[in-house]
Amino acid sequence: MGRRAPARSDRWSTYETMTSFLVRRILGALMILLIISAVTFYLFYAVPRDPARAFCGKICPPETLQLVRHNLGMDEPLFVQYWHWLAGIFAGRELVQFGDCPAPCLGYSFATQEPVFGAIVDRFPVTLSLTFGASIVILAFGIVTGMIAAWKVGQPLDKIASASSVIGASLQIYFVGPLLAFYLVDTMQLIPRPSYVPITDDPVGWFTHLLLPWVVLSIIFTANYTRMTRSQMVEQLAEDYVRTARAKGMSNRTVFFRFAWRGAMIPIVTIFGVDLATLLGGAIITEQTFTLHGIGELAVRAVQNNDLPMLLGVTIVGAAMIVLLNIVVDVLYAFIDPRVRLT
Amino acid sequence: MTFPPSTATDAAAEPADTADPAASGSAVVGRSPGRLMWRRFRRDRTGVASAIVVLAFFLIALLAPVIAGLYGKDPYTTYGQNQPGLLNPFGYPVAPNGGMSGDFWFGLEPGLGRDVFTQLVYGIRTSLSIAVIVTVLTTIIGVVMGITSGYIGGRTDYVIGRVIDTLLAFPSQLFLIVFLPVVEAALVLPEEETPVWLRYVSICVVLTVLGWATIARLLRAQVLSLRAREFVEAARVTGASPARVIFKELLPNLWTPIIIQATLALPLYVGAEAGLGFLGVGMTEPTPDWGRMFQVGVNVYHSDVTYLLFPGVSMLIFVVAFNLLGDSIRDAFDPRTKR
DSSP, X not given: OOSOOOHHHHHHHHHHHHHHHHHHHHHHHHHHHHHHHHHHHHHHHHSSSOHHHHHHOXXXXXXXHHHHHHHTTTTSOHHHHHHHHHHHHHXXXXXXXXXXXXXXOOOBOTTTOSBXXXXXXXXXXXXXXXXXXXXXXXXXXXXXXXXXXXXXXTSHHHHHHHHHHHHHHHOOHHHHHHHHIIIIIIISOOSOOOOOOOTTTOHHHHHHHHHHHHHHHHHHHHHHHHHHHHHXXXXXXXXHHHHXXXXXXXXXXXXXIIIIHHHHHHHHHHHHHHHHHHHHHXXXXXXXXXXXXXXXXXXXXXXXXXXXXXXXXXXXXXXHHHHHHHHHHHHHHHHHOTTOOOO | OOHHHHHHHHHHHOTTOOOSHHHHOTTOOOOOHHHHHHHHHHHOHHXXXXXXXXXXXXXXXXXXXXXXXXXXXOSSOOHHHHSTTSBOTTSSBSSHHHHOOSSSTTOBOTTTOOBHHHHHHHHHHHHHHHHHHHHXXXXXXXXHHHHHHHHHOHHHHHHHHHHHHHHHHSOHHHHHHHHHHHHHHTTSOTTSOOOHHHHHHHHHHHHHHHHTHHHHHHHHHHHHHHHTSHHHHHHHXXXXXXXXXXXXXXXXXXXXXXXXXXXXXXXXXXXXXXXHHHHTOSSOTXXXXXXXXXXXXXXXXXXXXXXXXXXXXXXXXXHHHHHHHHHHHHHHHOTTOOO
């Protein structure tokens, strides 16, 4: 908008906007996380009739219960407990029951007595590998099939792509997962049984062992991206700038792959940012289906054990991941579309 | 609705105007938008077929006891354990294909040896009733919140908008499984047994609380654009109360997106409810539940893949049919949109 500044200062101002944008977004994200953590803490520690009882177990004499309550600091007012918990994240804390808990301290698990933060860090690579690989499959496969469908609009290939996207979107991870595992792993032995091999130990093993979980997790999403890419491409191809490019004598292929493609990607990236949260949810079910020991599996086990500190830790880390990834997506968005103003 | 009354007054004010060819033709019958939609829908073969499939599922859910009675089995008896010769020492059905036979049409559940067919039929009840309840509740809350937020605007809009943003940005699946025990812990002590109805209620509550934001956001946007339209302005200028504007001017124009959103949401809730069962935090034994069938299926698929196929294929058919139905309803309401 307005008059154009000289190129050099233009670039500088871009950096400036980027920095101030990042600062503002990160501050906003911290604010949201603070609210989320306060609400979650309140829900977990105030709503249940007695969280100490959950720690104490089924048979719990009153004096033990009293001791547990005191050792966990639950005889203090709730906001004091929350303050201790919050301070523990940044400064670490001393816990009567478990001893010293260094800096990013999210407390200790009621069920396994391990530090919550350590347990999450241990399992983080699994969930990250799973969601990262699945994102690649979703974007690559969804966009390619969508482009093919748009290239061949109305032809049989387009119709096949549309029909399979309806079925793909209706599939359930916990059904397709075991089914594919049965045929590809048990019967045909094409790929190894899904498990997590650290990428630093064996990159090839990491890839082959996670291939099936990636495919299964991405099936339900890919269909959606096929459909979106197709309709976006069709829409872009009807735009004025495409007509101009064609009028200038550019080939169909150039128009398709150099111009329309870029315009179609913008809404796709936006939707992808929204889908990240759902993807993480899908990762929980995928981990459970293939018994991968990721954060989702940790959460499910914590629920079954009624393990409050672990639940709180997983919720906050999950929320933090989503908030952070959304900022990354917003930045990417600005790179794809120069018209986007970072505000 | 704004438009039918205005055409009616036009017709009443100018009965003698025969210059208009449409008014003079006796073949022209007035059709309400609803009737037009119904006509378009009936012509859509995919839509009608999927509507029949969806109706069949609802009928099966309603008539589950009748079906089970005619079939002569129930979903609770452990037939495989009571009658020797049905399950092998490892707990798997002796007969091929998961123990399918004339007695047990869809075979037996590995381990407990319950009848798969009745489990499936009763499981539809659990899934569908939860999905319907949650869809109705989220739609009502979403509509109220969306219209309030969009119509009142200002600070109310800001607060509701932030709540919606926060709810939509977070991994709802994670929050779903994490908050379920919290809702329950509020009502029962850890050493008490959780009653089945309570689990049912808490699933509905958690799904509703985490689910209303989608429809609220959509309706907010719709209301914002409608509010600026002339007919709403006209109503306000002539002194219509906010309630009248909302119920007589806005709501009639919002039925289409509301119905479309509801049809999109219902299969998602069927999936979410089954997902909870699958993760082991959904409906508890002995209530038949599709999600728990998947949970068993995942553990036994190496030896008995048939068991997994029945709930899997039933659910696929239901969700595909419902999604196609949703698409057809959308087309019927708004023939301009292309898929």
